[in-house]
Each structure stands twice: as structure tokens, then as C-alpha cells.
């Protein structure tokens with residue numbers, strides 16, 4: 104087949120570009136440790152979240168010396184809970200699911216960004232180094248009130264952060280579902 | 293051969309007789325009529341879609357809110373469906389009907405069959421359109437506020453899904469029509485290379501047959517029975533995956549008619565010849581092979597799909613850059629050939645020798661330039677983990693307004709200035725307005741798309757009527773969010789004005805009483821002709837087979853694991869809004 | 881001038897008057913030269929695309945390492 108030499112050169116440059124892109128992504132995964140949302144979160148019944156450990160009482164849980172879990176439920180048109188607080192310099196794992204339709208979960212100004220699909224649990228682990236106020240928005244159209252679906256995440260100075268071990272509920276949350284305590288998670292160290 | 297006279301007041305009818313015998317309109321008056329009717333639907337959809345576009349641009353930036361925010365999503369559904377389903381695909385059908393006929397030099401086998409698929413596509417469109425528009429009228433129970441991606445369990449009225457299915461069947465029939473036309477040609481031309489334009493039409497349609505399997509299963513097996521209330525809600529991750537099985541290749545379906553025009557018409561308009569016919573064929577074969585096994589790249593941040601599957605999709609996606617990068621070379625080299633034949637010199641000086649006063653040329657060239665920029669933001673989208681940065685932010689509409697919204701749409705507008713006189717026999721109403729219009733589109737898109745990209749990096753979500761929240765502040769790298777909003781709205785207004793000028797210009801052309809001149813429909817032969825490539829490139833059965841095998845390899849395990857996870861009909865999924873009371877419960 | 885694609889096998893059939901969409905004459909047939917496959921090297925194309933290559937490589941690096949990796953918290957598990 105006849106191909107002009109310049110075009111062969113361009114073909115080589117294009118392949119170089121492609122390989123370079125793939126290598127960068129592999130570096131991000133292997134070197135910088137970035138993980139994609141995957142199937143680890145498992146499945147839930149969206150109508151039975153009230154009886155599902157974690158989602159029955161959405162919010163922040165301390166699970167280790169410096170480790171926290173946050174369960175979040177998306178509903179038309181809000182996140183439960185609508186405010187969350189975690190200390191800086193901690194490892195936070197979000198478990199996010201939906202009670203109705205497909206939603207999105209994006210912590211604005213960070214790379215924490217996932218789809219929220221009813222029946223599936225999105226599990227993402229994030230480290231917050233600096234204290235700050237973050238907005239969380241739903242970035243997938245979920246119905247006529249989609250644009251009002253947002254929440255707030257406060258990353259506090261560790262010394263100012265108060266939460267007892269094995270306590271599911273969180274001070275300052277304005278959610279109504281924090282009355283009943285769930286069986287204490289045996290995971291705390 | 294006759295030369296058109298100079299008499300003032302000559303009318304189109306008398307002028308038709310003066311068109312050269314080999315002009316398309318004289319040789320194929322029937323196909324010309326088919327193309328005119330397809331273009332008419334495409335342009336009506338474009339006009340309404342562009343109007344929705346400017347409403348959205350003004351609304352979401354808060355510049356002017358002319359509708360209720362709850363209705364924003366009805367308009368957005370209309371915008372998406374009219375522009376990327378109706379406008380693009382009807383125009384594609386017109387270009388393909390023209391190109392297949394022109395290059396095979398024979399009409400379709402059956403006039404009735406041709407009109408049958410035109411009617412099928414139109415009926416499907418009308419059904420889906422009515423379902424969407426009815427959402428604005430609260431007194432009807434009908435609505436389809438589901439955007440053009442219609443993710444379950446958001447639910448639309450059954451006639452929306454049925455309309456989509458009918459429309460897709462119409463496109464399949466169109467493909468069958470073009471294949472029959474080709475087979476008729478083949479019987480008389482055994483052993484010949486497939487003419488290039490026809491080759492492009494056929495490979496694209498093979499890709500489409502494979503791609504639409506995903507959406508056909510989604511709609512026919514799951515969504516229609518569910519919306520009619522006779523089956524439970526399907527697994528939302530499964531229907532999403534079936535959608536994106538179709539949703540990525542569809543973007544190449546939009547793009548292929550633009551590529552066809554760039555490869556075959558643009559060199560002629562530039563005064564040159566296609567640089568390489570062999571590479572053009574290789575490019576279309578690569579698209580047939582690689583367009584479908586990549587759809588999971590739209591699901592990089594979906595739960596329920598293992599990272600390995602996402603990585604495989606990314607590798608395929610990155611290699612899918614290759615045919616587009618090769619296209620950049622071949623098309624630019626063909627234009628440069630024109631410039632050099634017109635006396636252009638130097639490394640960059642030849643650019644000045646191009647026919648920049650011709651809207652058909654300038655429009656397509658600017659469309660190509662925008663595609664180079666859109667290609668870059670697409671590379672970012674495609675990078676598996678960097679996708680976290682931009683997923684579902686307004687960056688993404690910023691990206692695809694450069695690709696489908698300009699590379700494709702502006703090429704279609706520019707090509708119309710060249711093609712409409714050829715299928716109507718009427719002189720273009722105004723070349724200067726045409727030139728102004730294509731440049732205006734380019735400028736408008738620079739504003740709108742740049743603002744969208746930058747807003748996306750600040751985290752502003754897409755598909756949102758009021759992306760202004762009490763809890764959230766968006767921070768941009770440079771400039772303020774409010775200036776980005778103004779730029780987005782300003783760009784949107786320029787685009788809308790450009791769209792109106794285009795519609796006016798083609799409308800007046802269609803009614804122009806002045807006859808078109810010199811409508812030579814011959815295209816110059818390629819510099820490197822098909823004889824310089826192996827004949828295996830024309831073995832369509834082989835490529836189709838490999839394409840199917842690649843799709844099976846890429847999708848069987850992910851689909852299997854999704855169904856293993858939550859099942860086909862997971863418990864607890866409910867339609868919202870439930871458009872029709874579930875019949876299941878009524879019976880039970 | 882009005883040769884069909886099949887007839888236009890020779891270079892000379894290609895060169896000639898060309899018109900804008902509205903029928904205005906674009907180029908003067910007299911200054912036309914016909915460049916054949918052997919006489920033409922697309923050096924301008926190569927130059928343009930190498931510039932594009934550099935832009936892509938630089939922008940990619942900037943977007944990945946500055947915009948993305950510098951963008952606060954990232955998913956690590």
C-alpha cells in the first residue's frame with residue numbers, strides 16, 4: 104500500500120501520542136494511586152435502604168483511628184444527610200446510593216466525582232489534607248428539581264473535631280433519621 | 293453540453309435544461325427530491341433546536357429566564373433529541389443518499405422503498421417529538437422529560453420509546469436501501485473497487501447496524517414493556533450500559549458524513565485532489581472496527597463496573613484517536629494540494645492561497661479547526677482517571693459543541709451552500725451572508741465553548757437549570773464565574789443569530805428563481821488512487837465480522853457481571869415519574 | 881470540464897475553472913498548474929500537524945499534572 108513518508112511520520116507521532124496518554128493514565132493509577140469507582144460497593148435494594156446497615160442512618164461514622172465512613176443517600180431532590188463533617192488529614196470513604204433515580208455526586212473543587220445509581224453502591228475513598236468548606240452537587244439530571252440538589256461538607260481542623268468512637272450520628276446534621284442507633288460497627292480499631 | 297445563457301430573468305425551469313447533462317439534478321431528479329425532503333426535516337429540527345439552545349444558554353447563566361426552571365429539562369430534551377438525533381441523522385441520510393447514488397452512478401433500486409424509509413424515520417421522529425412537547429402541557433399525561441439519554445428509572449411515555457424504535461428501524465431500512473443499490477452496482481461491476489463515497493456510506497452503515505443493537509435491545513426488550521406497565525423496571529446500570537454501547541458509536545455516526553464531505557468534497561472546493569484514497573478507506577475501516585467496543589468510557593465513574601473493564605475501554609478509545617489523527621493529515625494535505633495548485637507557497641504561506649471567500653470552504657475549514665480543539669478536550673474525557681476532573685460538568689457540553697455542534701453542524705451548513713444548489717438547481721441566495729454566517733458560528737462557539745470548558749474545570753454541573761447553589765462556591769483558575777456566565781450567554785446568542793441567517797439563506801435559495809451555474813458534480817480523482825491499496829480493504833464482510841467479534845470481546849464480560857450483580861429486574865426499582873400506572877399491579 | 885469521475889482519470893481533466901457556491905469564478909484557469917502525486921510533498925501539512933502535536937503534548941501535560949493532580953482530594957480507593 105502506498106503511504107507518503109510524511110504521513111508515515113505522522114502515523115508514528117500519533118502512536119507516540121496514544122502511548123503517551125495511556126502511560127500517563129497508568130502512572131496516575133500505579134504511581135499517584137488513583138482508583139476508579141468500581142464494583143466493590145456491591146448492590147442494595149433501593150426500597151430497603153432503611154433496613155440496610157449504613158444507609159439506615161446516613162452520615163459520618165468513625166471506623167478507625169483516622170478513618171471515617173460517610174453513607175449518603177440521594178433522593179429526588181436532596182442528599183441525606185445534607186451536611187457532613189469530617190476532620191482534615193483523615194481517610195474518608197463515601198458510600199453513596201440512590202433511593203429512586205440516577206443521580207450524581209461531585210465534591211466541588213476536588214476529583215471526588217461519581218455516578219449514583221439505584222441498586223448499586225458507589226464507594227470512593229478520599230483524603231482531605233486541608234480544612235475547608237466544600238459544596239456537593241448532584242451532576243446528573245434526576246427530575247424537575249434537579250438544580251436544587253446539593254449538600255455541604257465541612258473538613259474541620261482535627262483538634263476542633265468532636266465525634267465519639269462508635270457513634271453513628273453527627274452533630275449539626277439536620278436530618279431526621281438520626282434517632283436510632285445502629286449496631287456498632289465492629290470495624291473500629 | 294450547454295452553457296447557461298446570460299439573459300436576465302431566466303427561470304429555474306428553463307435553466308434546468310441548461311444544466312450540464314451530468315449534473316446530479318438532471319441525472320437523478322428523484323434522488324434529488326428525496327434529499328431535499330430529508331434536508332427540510334433536518335433544517336426544521338436545527339432551527340427549533342437552536343432556539344432551545346439559546347434559551348438554555350440564557351437560562352442557566354441567569355441572564356434571562358423565560359421559562360420555569362422545571363420546564364428547562366423539557367427544552368433540554370428537545371434540544372438534544374432534535375439536534376443530535378433528528379438534525380444530524382436526517383442530514384446524514386440526505387448526504388448518503390446523494391453520495392451513494394453519485395458515486396455508484398445509479399439510482400436506488402426502488403423508489404417506493406426509499407420513500408418508505410423516509411416515512412418511517414419521519415413518523416418515529418414525530419412520535420418522539422410529540423411526547424416531549426406534551427411535557428409542556430400539564431393537562432396531558434404525556435411527557436418525556438428524560439433528556440436524550442433517557443436513563444431508567446426516569447420514565448417517559450411509551451410513545452417516546454416507540455417513536456425512537458420506529459426511527460431506528462427507519463435508519464436500518466435506509467442502510468438496506470444503500471446496500472441494495474451497491475449490490476445492483478456490484479452485479480454489473482464485478483471485480484471493480486467500490487467507489488470511495490459508496491465505500492464510506494457502506495462501512496458507516498455496517499457500524500450503525502452493530503451499534504444500534506445496544507439501543508434496540510434497551511428500548512424494545514426493556515423500556516417499552518416497562519413503560520407500558522407490563523414488565524418491571526429493568527436494572528438501571530444494565531440499560532445505561534446498553535445505551536452507551538450505542539452512545540459512543542453514534543458520535544461517529546454523526547461524524548462520518550462530515551468526514552465524507554471533508555474527504556471527497558472539500559478537496560474539490562479547495563481546488564485540489566484527495567491526497568490518499570487508500571488511507572481514507574483504512575480510516576473508515578478503523579471506525580467500523582473500533583467505534584463500538586469503547587462505550588464504557590462514558591461509564592468511567594459508574595459503580596458496579598470493575599476497573600479492568602474501564603481500562604480496556606480506555607485503551608480501545610485511545611487507539612480510536614488514530615483514524616481521526618490520520619484524517620487530519622489526509623484532509624489538510626488535500627487542501628494544501630489545492631493551495632499549491634493555486635500558486636500557494638511556503639510552509640504556512642499556502643494557507644493564503646485558499647478560497648476563503650467561499651462559505652462552503654471557509655465553513656468546513658473552520659469546522660475542521662474546531663474539531664482539532666474538540667479532539668483535545670475529548671482526549672481528556674477519554675483519559676480514565678482524569679475523567680474525574682470533568683465528568684458531567686459543563687466541560688462536557690463544551691467538548692461536544694466543538695465536535696458534533698461545530699465540526700459536524702458547521703460542516704453540514706457549509707456543505708449545504710455547495711449541495712443545495714446541486715439538488716435544487718437554484719443559485720445560492722447570498723454568498724456574503726453565507727460567509728458571514730459560518731464565521732459568526734465559529735466566533736459564537738469560541739465564546740460559548742471556552743466558557744463551558746472553564747466552567748467545567750470549576751466544577752459547574754451540566755444539565756442544570758440553575759447551577760447556582762447557596763451551599764456551593766465555584767472557583768475558576770482565572771476570571772470570575774459571573775464573567776464566564778456572560779461569555780456563555782453571549783456565545784449562545786451569536787450562535788442563534790448565525791443559525792437564523794443560515795436558515796434564511798438556504799430558505800431563500802430554495803425559493804430563488806435564479807438558476808445555479810456550473811453544477812458539475814464530478815469529483816477529482818485522488819492523487820493516490822484505490823489501485824495503490826490492497827483489495828482486502830473492500831472486503832466488507834471480513835471487517836464486519838471482525839467488528840462483531842471485537843464487540844463481543846469487549847462487552848460480554850461486563851454485561852455478564854452487571855446482570856450477575858443486580859439481575860435483569862432488581863427488586864425495589866421504581867419508575868419516577870411513573871408515566872402510566874403499572875399494569876402489573878392493576879392485574880395482580 | 882464536465883467530465884464524470886470515471887472519465888476524469890487524467891490530471892488535465894481536473895484543472896480548470898472553479899466556481900463559488902453562488903457561481904462566481906474563483907480562479908483563473910491561466911495561472912493553474914497541475915501538481916501530480918510525484919511532484920507534491922505536503923510539507924505545509926506536516927508543519928501544521930507538528931505544531932498541533934506540540935500543543936497536544938503540552939496541554940495534556942498541563943491538564944493532567946496541574947489541573948487534575950493539583951485539584952485537591954482525589955479518589956484513592
Ligand code: HEM
Nearest residue numbers: 342345346348349372375439697701754755756784787788
Ligand atoms: C444555537 C446554538 C446552540 C446553543 C446556544 C446551544 C446551547 C446549549 C447549552 C447551553 C447546553 C447545556 C445545557 C445544560 O447542560 O444545562 C446545550 C446542550 C446540548 N447541546 Fe447545544 N447549543 C447549540 C447548538 C447545538 C448543536 C448544533 C448541537 C448538535 C448538533 C447541540 C447539541 C447539544 C447536546 C447534545 C446537548 C446536551 C443535552 C443534554 O445534556 O441532554 N447543540 N446546548
Ligand SMILES: [Cu+2]
Nearest residue numbers: 241243245249
Ligand atoms: Cu440531580
Ligand SMILES: [Cu+2]
Nearest residue numbers: 539540589590
Ligand atoms: Cu464516547
